[in-house]
Amino acid sequence: MPGSHSTIAARGGVDLGGTKIEAIIVDEQNAVLGSMRKPTPIEGGPEDVAEQIVLAVTEAVAAAGLKAGELVGVGVGSPGEIDGAAGTVTGARNLPNWGGTFALGPTLSSRLGVPVFVGNDVGVATEAEFRLGAGKSYESLLGVFWGTGVGGGLILDGKRWLGRGAAGEIGHMVIKLDGAHCPCGRRGCVEAYAGRGAMEARARKLVDEGTKTDLFKLMKHHGRTRLTSSIWAHAIEQKDRMATDLIDRAVAALAAGIASSVNLLDVEAVFIGGGLGVRFGEPFAKRIATEMHPHLFVDSRPPDVRVAGLGDLGGALGAALLAAPAPA
Numbered sequence: 001m002p003g004s005h006s007t008i009a010a011r012g013g014v015d016l017g018g019t020k021i022e023a024i025i026v027d028e029q030n031a032v033l034g035s036m037r038k039p040t041p042i043e044g045g046p047e048d049v050a051e052q053i054v055l056a057v058t059e060a061v062a063a064a065g066l067k068a069g070e071l072v073g074v075g076v077g078s079p080g081e082i083d084g085a086a087g088t089v090t091g092a093r094n095l096p097n098w099g100g101t102f103a104l105g106p107t108l109s110s111r112l113g114v115p116v117f118v119g120n121d122v123g124v125a126t127e128a129e130f131r132l133g134a135g136k137s138y139e140s141l142l143g144v145f146w147g148t149g150v151g152g153g154l155i156l157d158g159k160r161w162l163g164r165g166a167a168g169e170i171g172h173m174v175i176k177l178d179g180a181h182c183p184c185g186r187r188g189c190v191e192a193y194a195g196r197g198a199m200e201a202r203a204r205k206l207v208d209e210g211t212k213t214d215l216f217k218l219m220k221h222h223g224r225t226r227l228t229s230s231i232w233a234h235a236i237e238q239k240d241r242m243a244t245d246l247i248d249r250a251v252a253a254l255a256a257g258i259a260s261s262v263n264l265l266d267v268e269a270v271f272i273g274g275g276l277g278v279r280f281g282e283p284f285a286k287r288i289a290t291e292m293h294p295h296l297f298v299d300s301r302p303p304d305v306r307v308a309g310l311g312d313l314g315g316a317l318g319a320a321l322l323a324a325p326a327p328a
Helices: 046-063 104-112 121-132 190-194 196-208 215-221 229-237 241-265 274-295 311-322
Strands: 011-016 020-026 032-039 073-078 081-083 088-090 116-120 141-146 150-156 269-273 304-307
Touching: 011 046, 011 121, 011 311, 020 046, 020 311, 032 046, 046 104, 073 104, 073 121, 073 311, 081 116, 088 104, 104 116, 116 121, 116 311, 121 141, 121 150, 121 269, 121 311, 141 241, 141 274, 150 190, 150 241, 190 196, 190 241, 196 215, 196 229, 196 241, 215 229, 229 241, 229 274, 241 274, 269 274, 269 311, 274 304, 274 311
Parallel strands: 011 073, 073 116, 141 269, 269 304
Antiparallel strands: 011 020, 020 032, 081 088, 141 150
Protein backbone atom coordinates (compact mmCIF):
# COMPACT_ATOMS: atom_id res chain seq x y z
CA MET A 1 0.00 0.00 0.00
CA PRO A 2 1.56 3.34 -1.02
CA GLY A 3 3.07 5.12 1.95
CA SER A 4 2.91 2.06 4.17
CA HIS A 5 6.68 2.11 4.70
CA SER A 6 6.98 5.86 5.25
CA THR A 7 7.85 5.59 8.93
CA ILE A 8 10.93 3.37 8.47
CA ALA A 9 14.48 4.45 7.74
CA ALA A 10 14.48 3.15 4.18
CA ARG A 11 17.63 3.31 2.06
CA GLY A 12 18.39 2.82 -1.60
CA GLY A 13 21.14 0.66 -3.03
CA VAL A 14 22.30 0.67 -6.65
CA ASP A 15 24.55 -1.89 -8.30
CA LEU A 16 25.95 -0.21 -11.41
CA GLY A 17 27.20 -2.88 -13.79
CA GLY A 18 28.35 -3.06 -17.36
CA THR A 19 25.08 -4.58 -18.59
CA LYS A 20 22.50 -3.76 -15.91
CA ILE A 21 21.61 -1.29 -13.19
CA GLU A 22 19.99 -2.96 -10.17
CA ALA A 23 18.23 -0.63 -7.72
CA ILE A 24 16.69 -1.79 -4.46
CA ILE A 25 15.03 -0.18 -1.45
CA VAL A 26 15.72 -1.75 1.95
CA ASP A 27 14.58 -1.23 5.53
CA GLU A 28 16.66 -1.08 8.73
CA GLN A 29 17.11 -4.88 8.70
CA ASN A 30 18.24 -4.82 5.04
CA ALA A 31 15.04 -6.54 3.89
CA VAL A 32 14.20 -5.59 0.30
CA LEU A 33 11.01 -3.53 0.00
CA GLY A 34 11.13 -2.83 -3.72
CA SER A 35 13.45 -3.25 -6.69
CA MET A 36 13.95 -2.31 -10.32
CA ARG A 37 16.42 -3.38 -13.00
CA LYS A 38 17.36 -1.28 -16.03
CA PRO A 39 19.82 -1.96 -18.85
CA THR A 40 23.05 0.01 -18.65
CA PRO A 41 23.32 2.42 -21.60
CA ILE A 42 25.75 1.29 -24.30
CA GLU A 43 26.02 4.76 -25.85
CA GLY A 44 26.28 8.32 -24.58
CA GLY A 45 28.31 8.98 -21.48
CA PRO A 46 28.22 9.31 -17.67
CA GLU A 47 25.25 11.69 -17.77
CA ASP A 48 23.18 9.08 -19.60
CA VAL A 49 24.16 6.42 -17.07
CA ALA A 50 23.21 8.78 -14.23
CA GLU A 51 19.80 9.37 -15.84
CA GLN A 52 19.18 5.63 -16.04
CA ILE A 53 20.14 5.26 -12.35
CA VAL A 54 17.63 7.97 -11.43
CA LEU A 55 14.90 6.11 -13.34
CA ALA A 56 15.80 2.80 -11.70
CA VAL A 57 15.78 4.29 -8.18
CA THR A 58 12.56 6.20 -8.79
CA GLU A 59 10.77 3.06 -9.95
CA ALA A 60 12.21 0.96 -7.10
CA VAL A 61 10.99 3.59 -4.63
CA ALA A 62 7.52 3.45 -6.17
CA ALA A 63 7.54 -0.36 -5.95
CA ALA A 64 8.30 0.01 -2.23
CA GLY A 65 5.34 2.35 -1.73
CA LEU A 66 7.58 5.35 -1.04
CA LYS A 67 8.79 8.60 -2.57
CA ALA A 68 12.47 9.31 -3.22
CA GLY A 69 12.53 12.15 -0.69
CA GLU A 70 11.52 9.72 2.09
CA LEU A 71 14.80 7.79 1.83
CA VAL A 72 17.54 8.48 4.35
CA GLY A 73 20.03 8.09 1.52
CA VAL A 74 21.13 6.08 -1.50
CA GLY A 75 24.35 4.16 -1.95
CA VAL A 76 25.84 3.37 -5.36
CA GLY A 77 28.39 0.67 -6.07
CA SER A 78 30.26 1.69 -9.22
CA PRO A 79 33.19 0.36 -11.20
CA GLY A 80 36.20 2.61 -11.64
CA GLU A 81 38.34 4.62 -9.25
CA ILE A 82 36.17 6.02 -6.48
CA ASP A 83 36.64 9.14 -4.38
CA GLY A 84 34.05 8.47 -1.72
CA ALA A 85 34.38 11.88 -0.07
CA ALA A 86 33.78 13.75 -3.33
CA GLY A 87 31.38 11.18 -4.78
CA THR A 88 33.33 11.00 -8.04
CA VAL A 89 34.02 8.06 -10.34
CA THR A 90 37.05 8.01 -12.64
CA GLY A 91 37.94 5.62 -15.45
CA ALA A 92 34.89 3.34 -15.39
CA ARG A 93 35.94 1.84 -18.70
CA ASN A 94 33.24 -0.84 -18.87
CA LEU A 95 30.69 2.00 -19.05
CA PRO A 96 30.15 4.21 -22.14
CA ASN A 97 32.73 6.98 -22.66
CA TRP A 98 33.66 7.12 -18.96
CA GLY A 99 37.41 7.54 -19.20
CA GLY A 100 37.52 10.73 -17.14
CA THR A 101 36.07 11.86 -13.82
CA PHE A 102 32.35 12.37 -13.23
CA ALA A 103 30.65 13.64 -10.07
CA LEU A 104 28.17 10.79 -9.84
CA GLY A 105 27.21 11.26 -6.19
CA PRO A 106 26.45 15.00 -6.38
CA THR A 107 24.62 14.57 -9.70
CA LEU A 108 22.34 11.85 -8.33
CA SER A 109 21.84 13.66 -5.03
CA SER A 110 20.64 16.75 -6.89
CA ARG A 111 18.21 14.70 -8.97
CA LEU A 112 16.88 12.48 -6.17
CA GLY A 113 16.86 15.03 -3.37
CA VAL A 114 18.64 12.80 -0.82
CA PRO A 115 22.27 12.14 0.18
CA VAL A 116 24.07 9.77 -2.21
CA PHE A 117 27.17 7.78 -1.26
CA VAL A 118 29.46 6.15 -3.81
CA GLY A 119 31.72 3.14 -3.30
CA ASN A 120 33.53 0.57 -5.41
CA ASP A 121 31.00 -1.93 -6.75
CA VAL A 122 32.92 -5.08 -5.92
CA GLY A 123 34.21 -3.74 -2.61
CA VAL A 124 30.70 -3.03 -1.31
CA ALA A 125 29.45 -6.40 -2.60
CA THR A 126 32.27 -8.14 -0.74
CA GLU A 127 31.39 -6.29 2.45
CA ALA A 128 27.73 -7.29 2.03
CA GLU A 129 28.77 -10.94 1.70
CA PHE A 130 30.86 -10.58 4.86
CA ARG A 131 28.20 -8.78 6.93
CA LEU A 132 24.97 -10.24 5.56
CA GLY A 133 25.77 -13.35 3.54
CA ALA A 134 27.77 -16.55 3.58
CA GLY A 135 30.98 -14.78 4.61
CA LYS A 136 29.86 -14.13 8.19
CA SER A 137 31.81 -17.12 9.53
CA TYR A 138 35.19 -15.86 8.24
CA GLU A 139 37.59 -13.17 9.40
CA SER A 140 39.38 -12.88 6.06
CA LEU A 141 38.06 -13.36 2.56
CA LEU A 142 38.53 -12.40 -1.06
CA GLY A 143 35.49 -11.58 -3.16
CA VAL A 144 35.92 -12.18 -6.89
CA PHE A 145 33.17 -10.85 -9.12
CA TRP A 146 33.19 -12.38 -12.58
CA GLY A 147 31.04 -10.37 -14.93
CA THR A 148 31.57 -7.69 -17.60
CA GLY A 149 34.95 -7.24 -15.96
CA VAL A 150 36.66 -9.04 -13.11
CA GLY A 151 36.64 -7.19 -9.81
CA GLY A 152 37.77 -8.02 -6.31
CA GLY A 153 37.19 -6.97 -2.73
CA LEU A 154 39.06 -7.80 0.47
CA ILE A 155 38.15 -8.40 4.09
CA LEU A 156 41.23 -8.72 6.33
CA ASP A 157 41.01 -9.24 10.10
CA GLY A 158 37.29 -8.60 9.99
CA LYS A 159 37.55 -5.25 8.20
CA ARG A 160 37.31 -4.17 4.58
CA TRP A 161 40.76 -3.40 3.22
CA LEU A 162 40.88 -0.38 0.88
CA GLY A 163 44.62 0.22 0.67
CA ARG A 164 45.02 3.75 -0.68
CA GLY A 165 41.60 3.45 -2.29
CA ALA A 166 42.11 0.89 -5.05
CA ALA A 167 42.84 -2.40 -3.25
CA GLY A 168 41.36 -5.63 -4.55
CA GLU A 169 41.75 -5.10 -8.30
CA ILE A 170 42.33 -8.78 -9.00
CA GLY A 171 41.11 -8.35 -12.57
CA HIS A 172 44.26 -6.38 -13.30
CA MET A 173 46.76 -8.80 -11.88
CA VAL A 174 49.07 -9.74 -14.74
CA ILE A 175 49.02 -13.48 -15.39
CA LYS A 176 50.86 -13.40 -18.73
CA LEU A 177 53.60 -10.96 -19.66
CA ASP A 178 52.81 -9.22 -22.96
CA GLY A 179 49.55 -11.20 -23.04
CA ALA A 180 46.12 -10.35 -24.38
CA HIS A 181 44.98 -6.74 -24.51
CA CYS A 182 42.81 -5.77 -21.54
CA PRO A 183 40.00 -3.18 -21.63
CA CYS A 184 42.09 -1.20 -19.12
CA GLY A 185 44.66 -0.60 -21.88
CA ARG A 186 47.32 -2.91 -20.45
CA ARG A 187 48.24 -6.45 -21.40
CA GLY A 188 48.02 -9.86 -19.79
CA CYS A 189 45.50 -9.03 -17.03
CA VAL A 190 43.06 -11.61 -15.66
CA GLU A 191 40.23 -9.50 -17.10
CA ALA A 192 41.73 -9.71 -20.59
CA TYR A 193 40.91 -13.45 -20.51
CA ALA A 194 37.95 -13.72 -18.13
CA GLY A 195 35.98 -10.46 -18.35
CA ARG A 196 32.75 -10.87 -20.30
CA GLY A 197 33.53 -7.76 -22.35
CA ALA A 198 36.94 -9.08 -23.36
CA MET A 199 35.48 -12.53 -24.04
CA GLU A 200 32.88 -11.04 -26.38
CA ALA A 201 35.55 -9.04 -28.20
CA ARG A 202 37.58 -12.23 -28.61
CA ALA A 203 34.53 -14.13 -29.89
CA ARG A 204 33.80 -11.44 -32.48
CA LYS A 205 37.41 -11.49 -33.65
CA LEU A 206 37.34 -15.27 -34.03
CA VAL A 207 34.09 -15.08 -36.00
CA ASP A 208 35.65 -12.49 -38.31
CA GLU A 209 38.50 -14.95 -38.85
CA GLY A 210 36.05 -17.69 -39.83
CA THR A 211 35.52 -19.67 -36.61
CA LYS A 212 31.98 -21.01 -36.22
CA THR A 213 29.79 -20.41 -33.16
CA ASP A 214 26.13 -20.10 -32.21
CA LEU A 215 26.84 -17.42 -29.59
CA PHE A 216 25.57 -14.53 -31.68
CA LYS A 217 22.57 -16.48 -33.01
CA LEU A 218 21.61 -17.14 -29.38
CA MET A 219 22.11 -13.47 -28.57
CA LYS A 220 19.69 -12.39 -31.31
CA HIS A 221 17.22 -15.17 -30.52
CA HIS A 222 16.97 -14.00 -26.91
CA GLY A 223 16.70 -10.33 -27.89
CA ARG A 224 20.04 -9.28 -26.45
CA THR A 225 22.53 -6.78 -27.86
CA ARG A 226 25.49 -8.24 -25.95
CA LEU A 227 26.70 -11.65 -24.89
CA THR A 228 25.16 -11.65 -21.42
CA SER A 229 25.79 -14.27 -18.74
CA SER A 230 22.64 -16.14 -19.78
CA ILE A 231 23.79 -16.30 -23.42
CA TRP A 232 27.13 -17.81 -22.37
CA ALA A 233 25.26 -20.30 -20.18
CA HIS A 234 22.94 -21.32 -23.05
CA ALA A 235 25.93 -21.78 -25.35
CA ILE A 236 27.74 -23.94 -22.80
CA GLU A 237 24.61 -26.06 -22.33
CA GLN A 238 24.53 -26.58 -26.11
CA LYS A 239 28.24 -27.51 -26.06
CA ASP A 240 29.19 -24.70 -28.43
CA ARG A 241 32.89 -25.22 -29.10
CA MET A 242 33.96 -21.57 -29.14
CA ALA A 243 31.99 -20.74 -25.99
CA THR A 244 33.45 -23.78 -24.22
CA ASP A 245 37.01 -22.85 -25.23
CA LEU A 246 36.61 -19.23 -24.11
CA ILE A 247 35.05 -20.19 -20.79
CA ASP A 248 37.83 -22.74 -20.19
CA ARG A 249 40.35 -19.97 -20.90
CA ALA A 250 38.54 -17.69 -18.45
CA VAL A 251 38.49 -20.31 -15.67
CA ALA A 252 42.24 -20.90 -16.09
CA ALA A 253 42.91 -17.16 -15.86
CA LEU A 254 40.71 -16.75 -12.78
CA ALA A 255 42.37 -19.71 -11.08
CA ALA A 256 45.86 -18.31 -11.67
CA GLY A 257 44.94 -14.82 -10.48
CA ILE A 258 43.05 -16.02 -7.40
CA ALA A 259 45.79 -18.47 -6.41
CA SER A 260 48.40 -15.71 -6.67
CA SER A 261 46.24 -13.48 -4.45
CA VAL A 262 45.89 -16.31 -1.92
CA ASN A 263 49.66 -16.82 -1.93
CA LEU A 264 50.07 -13.15 -1.00
CA LEU A 265 47.24 -12.74 1.52
CA ASP A 266 46.48 -16.26 2.83
CA VAL A 267 42.75 -15.56 3.20
CA GLU A 268 40.40 -18.15 4.69
CA ALA A 269 37.86 -18.07 1.88
CA VAL A 270 37.21 -16.95 -1.69
CA PHE A 271 33.71 -16.03 -2.81
CA ILE A 272 32.85 -16.09 -6.51
CA GLY A 273 30.12 -13.64 -7.51
CA GLY A 274 29.20 -11.44 -10.45
CA GLY A 275 26.92 -12.22 -13.38
CA LEU A 276 28.91 -15.15 -14.73
CA GLY A 277 29.98 -16.39 -11.30
CA VAL A 278 26.41 -16.58 -10.01
CA ARG A 279 25.03 -17.93 -13.29
CA PHE A 280 27.54 -20.81 -13.47
CA GLY A 281 27.35 -21.42 -9.72
CA GLU A 282 28.83 -24.17 -7.60
CA PRO A 283 30.14 -26.43 -10.40
CA PHE A 284 32.34 -23.63 -11.69
CA ALA A 285 33.43 -22.57 -8.19
CA LYS A 286 34.67 -26.16 -7.79
CA ARG A 287 36.41 -25.99 -11.16
CA ILE A 288 38.18 -22.78 -10.17
CA ALA A 289 39.22 -24.33 -6.84
CA THR A 290 40.63 -27.38 -8.65
CA GLU A 291 42.55 -25.29 -11.19
CA MET A 292 43.88 -23.02 -8.42
CA HIS A 293 45.47 -25.89 -6.55
CA PRO A 294 48.65 -26.35 -8.67
CA HIS A 295 49.40 -22.63 -8.25
CA LEU A 296 49.06 -22.54 -4.45
CA PHE A 297 52.29 -22.25 -2.49
CA VAL A 298 50.69 -23.85 0.61
CA ASP A 299 48.66 -26.45 -1.24
CA SER A 300 47.94 -28.50 1.88
CA ARG A 301 45.65 -25.77 3.22
CA PRO A 302 43.62 -24.28 0.37
CA PRO A 303 41.00 -21.64 1.13
CA ASP A 304 37.30 -22.44 0.94
CA VAL A 305 35.98 -21.46 -2.51
CA ARG A 306 32.26 -20.73 -2.53
CA VAL A 307 29.61 -19.01 -4.62
CA ALA A 308 28.54 -15.64 -3.24
CA GLY A 309 25.46 -16.36 -1.12
CA LEU A 310 23.66 -13.09 -1.81
CA GLY A 311 23.53 -13.77 -5.55
CA ASP A 312 22.56 -10.95 -7.89
CA LEU A 313 21.48 -8.70 -5.00
CA GLY A 314 24.88 -8.65 -3.28
CA GLY A 315 26.09 -5.51 -5.04
CA ALA A 316 22.91 -3.55 -4.40
CA LEU A 317 22.74 -4.67 -0.76
CA GLY A 318 26.35 -3.64 -0.27
CA ALA A 319 25.62 -0.26 -1.85
CA ALA A 320 22.66 0.22 0.50
CA LEU A 321 25.03 -0.36 3.45
CA LEU A 322 26.90 2.81 2.35
CA ALA A 323 23.80 4.83 3.22
CA ALA A 324 23.16 3.18 6.58
CA PRO A 325 23.22 5.60 9.54
CA ALA A 326 26.34 5.27 11.68
CA PRO A 327 25.80 3.31 14.92
CA ALA A 328 24.90 5.54 17.86
